[in-house]
Amino acid sequence: MKLYNDRNAPNPRRVRIFIAEKGLQIPTIDIDVMKEEHRTEAFTAINPLQKVPVLQLDDGTAIAETVAICRYLEETHPDPVLMGKGTIDRAKVEMWQRHVEFHLLYPVAHCLRHLHPRLAVLEKPQVAEWGEANRDKALDAVRWLDRELATRAFIAGDDFTIADITALCAVDFARFARIDIPEEVTQFKRWYTDVSSRASAAA
Amino acid sequence: MKLYNDRNAPNPRRVRIFIAEKGLQIPTIDIDVMKEEHRTEAFTAINPLQKVPVLQLDDGTAIAETVAICRYLEETHPDPVLMGKGTIDRAKVEMWQRHVEFHLLYPVAHCLRHLHPRLAVLEKPQVAEWGEANRDKALDAVRWLDRELATRAFIAGDDFTIADITALCAVDFARFARIDIPEEVTQFKRWYTDVSSRASAAA
Numbered sequence: 001m002k003l004y005n006d007r008n009a010p011n012p013r014r015v016r017i018f019i020a021e022k023g024l025q026i027p028t029i030d031i032d033v034m035k036e037e038h039r040t041e042a043f044t045a046i047n048p049l050q051k052v053p054v055l056q057l058d059d060g061t062a063i064a065e066t067v068a069i070c071r072y073l074e075e076t077h078p079d080p081v082l083m084g085k086g087t088i089d090r091a092k093v094e095m096w097q098r099h100v101e102f103h104l105l106y107p108v109a110h111c112l113r114h115l116h117p118r119l120a121v122l123e124k125p126q127v128a129e130w131g132e133a134n135r136d137k138a139l140d141a142v143r144w145l146d147r148e149l150a151t152r153a154f155i156a157g158d159d160f161t162i163a164d165i166t167a168l169c170a171v172d173f174a175r176f177a178r179i180d181i182p183e184e185v186t187q188f189k190r191w192y193t194d195v196s197s198r199a200s201a202a203a
Numbered sequence: 204m205k206l207y208n209d210r211n212a213p214n215p216r217r218v219r220i221f222i223a224e225k226g227l228q229i230p231t232i233d234i235d236v237m238k239e240e241h242r243t244e245a246f247t248a249i250n251p252l253q254k255v256p257v258l259q260l261d262d263g264t265a266i267a268e269t270v271a272i273c274r275y276l277e278e279t280h281p282d283p284v285l286m287g288k289g290t291i292d293r294a295k296v297e298m299w300q301r302h303v304e305f306h307l308l309y310p311v312a313h314c315l316r317h318l319h320p321r322l323a324v325l326e327k328p329q330v331a332e333w334g335e336a337n338r339d340k341a342l343d344a345v346r347w348l349d350r351e352l353a354t355r356a357f358i359a360g361d362d363f364t365i366a367d368i369t370a371l372c373a374v375d376f377a378r379f380a381r382i383d384i385p386e387e388v389t390q391f392k393r394w395y396t397d398v399s400s401r402a403s404a405a406a
Contacts, residue, residue: 048347049302061291068298075290087278088264095271099252130333144251 003028003069004046004054006038010105010169011066012053013203017165018070020200022077026055036121067097070162082162089157096156096163104145105170107137112177138170138179146185153194160195168195206231206272207249207257209241213308213372214269215256216406220368221273223403225280229258239324270300273365285365292360299359299366307348308373310340315380341373341382349388356397363398371398 003019005012005028019026031037031052038050047054047064055069056062063069074083083097084090113123114131145155145167155163171181171192181188195201206222208215208231222229234240234255241253250257250267258272259265266272277286286300287293316326317334348358348370358366374384374395384391398404 048351049306057291061295063294063298065298065301067301068294071297072290072294075293087275088260090278091266091271091275092264094274095266095268098268098270103252125332125336127330127333127336129328130330133328133330148251 001026001058002056004031004043004052004056005029006031006033006052009033009052010109010173011051013169013172014066014162014165015053015055015069016203017168017200018073018082018162020203021080021082021160021165021198022073024073024077033122034118067162082160082165084156084161085159093156093161093163097161097166100141100145100155100163100166100170104138104141105166105173107134107141108170108174108177108179110134111138111179112173115177135177135179138174138177139182142171142181142185142188145191146188149187149191154191160198164191164195168192168201172196204229204261205259207234207246207255207259208232209234209236209255212236212255213312213376214254216372216375217269217365217368218256218258218272219406220371220403221276221285221365223406224283224285224363224368224401225276227276227280236325237321270365285363285368287359287364288362296359296364296366300364300369303344303348303358303366303369303373307341307344308369308376310337310344311373311377311380311382313337314341314382315376318380338380338382341377341380342385345374345384345388345391348394349391352390352394357394363401367394367398371395371404375399 003015003026005016007030031043033052037043038052044050046056046062049064051064053066053069054062054064055072063072071083084093111131111134113119114126115128120126152158154160155167206218206229208219210233234246236255240246241255247253249259249265252267254267256269256272257265257267258275266275274286287296314334314337316322317329318331323329355361357363358370
């Protein structure tokens with residue numbers, strides 16, 4: 001088993017943190033997207049969509065999508081549970097993971113991809129007005145999560161889950177997009193301090 | 204158990220088709236998004252994000268997200284399987300479902316939301332240039348799926364799955380965005396004829 005990785009992109013980091021939380025060791029092969037290494041013939045044969053991360057199993061099967069990789073690892077290495085215990089909890093964790101993805105991670109990514117000159121190589125066309133609109137959407141999501149986090153330790157409930165991993169990667173990526181987290185979101189900042197001090201955050 | 208629904212939006216239809224394929228009967232409550240019924244105080248109490256669909260369980264638990272609802276129903280009503288049989292197959296179905304979502308459904312939705320005058324009430328600000336860019340992204344995805352479908356009956360393999368439901372709802376929604384499916388995608392059209400002739404497509 002090996003993980004095709006990029007050191008700077010948020011989606012591979014989501015998988016690396018997930019792997020670290022599981023206590024697994026999976027060899028990585030770095031694909032530098034900024035150098036367009038994801039567009040080589042060899043990598044396109046592994047993932048025709050030319051995206052990282054990809055988890056390749058020993059039989060050659062390529063799982064070429066962040067959450068699909070996490071689900072595979074959750075089923076094959078269930079301890080510690082990161083995607084919910086029991087049917088209702090699994091649905092709730094999926095809901096929160098996707099909420100965070102749509103309302104925080106994607107706006108951050110769109111803001112960066114549409115406004116940063118170096119990312120013109122990845123995002124064609126860059127639409128600056130759309131990038132700016134997403135800065136506001138990302139900040140709205142931070143304020144919404146601040147309200148939610150007033151009632152619980154982590155995003156999906158009392159346990160650290162994949163939803164927290166998605167949000168952590170979004171927040172750290174937001175710096176590159178020059179999205180400044182406002183002072184007043186004290187619950188959000190308490191949560192951020194907690195999750196970013198876990199050993200897995202270094203992954 | 205009841206489903207908060209909108210008759211015209213693609214995400215509630217994904218859940219309705221999933222329910223129909225499972226042979227379930229779940230009462231629906233229509234929330235007309237175009238009339239801003241998702242912004243009432245009563246509905247905001249059920250889903251603070253003001254989105255449909257929401258599946259509300261008999262104990263009041265609200266599962267407020269399309270795929271999270273499907274996963275709950277898959278676990279509680281496993282026959283017929285719509286999200287993969289076995290660990291690797293479940294990862295593959297998740298991968299394909301998300302590929303279709305990101306590369307086909309979202310471009311279609313962005314195209315419509317940013318270009319249709321009536322949707323100015325939902326999408327603020329509308330960015331026409333971004334809407335047009337997504338028309339091209341959606342058509343690229345149709346051509347990519349046409350190549351993939353040359354090797355198999357359905358999007359994730361030999362079985363009809365949630366990935367087909369997402370794609371079917373995207374294609375039917377594309378009409379409203381005036382995205383015309385090109386003539387030459389014969390495998391894609393064969394697949395579309397198959398999935399849209401299933402009884403569940405009327406849901």
